[in-house]
Amino acid sequence: MYKTEFLPKEKWQGFLLNMDYQTSEYYNMSISASAGGFEMKLEKKTADPPIVHTSEEYDFPDSLYQPHRQSGGR
16 A cells, blocks of 8 residues: 655655656547537557657646646646
């Protein structure tokens, strides 16, 4: 079991949280008109090569005690 510890703001504010990930699958989405409105289809596909995203490509957006920002903003 993990222990939760308080990280004092004075010491930890600005500490970068690297949230890098890699996936070998993704969902392909298609949308088309239908009699009742629209139809959406999701199809799981293999990513070749795997999809990789790093904190660096987004200019390291996540850190401890960072100011709150509205969704969609940077």
